[in-house]
Amino acid sequence: MVTTHQLAHASFTIYQDVKRPEFWTNYFGVEPDMQSIRGQFRTTPSGRTSKYPARIGVWSVDSKGHVQSNLLAPHLRYLVERLALPRSDLPELLKRTGAQMRFFCYWDNESGDRVPDVPDDIRTMMEAMGGTVEIDEYQ
Structure with a gap:
């Protein structure tokens, strides 16, 4: 069976109010793929306005659409x-x-035999900067 979607992608997100x-757009010199301000409605990925106001401020950049790989390492290295x-x-x-940051990794493991490939140097770097690497695995 051929999959029509990538089995992995990642985002870098900062949460704070x-x-x-x-501020984060200027700091990184990168336009976010998603952003929100606490208490304000945001535009969803489908282009609609959210039903509820944001509970926290978010600034996020995604690898999806920029990296074609079913492994996490290329997505994380891109970010x-x-x-x-x-x-x-x-x-x-x-x-x-008072911000928190993380790499959030999507990992499709429907086959049950895939092991997420987060490089040690990236995990160590994030921890040293006070961030986390989280994997959302789908089986």
Whole structure:
């Protein structure tokens, strides 16, 4: 059976309410794929307005559509390069704004025999900057 969708992709997300999304856009020099401001309605990926206001501020960049691979490593390396990570001032900035950041990885494992391939150097880098790597596995 041939799949019509990728079996992996990743996003880099910052959650916080102190700085507006434009702050993170300027900081990284990258337009987000998704953003929201706490208490405001946002445009969904389908182009509609959300039914409920955002519960937290979000700034997010996704690898989907930019990387063609069923492995996580190329998606994560793309995000690292696009965002110029690591950044020495980012841990203090996260602390000052009360922000949390993560790589969120989609991993399709319907076959049950796939093992997520998060490179050790990327996991170590995220932990050193105060972030996490999370995998959402679908079976």
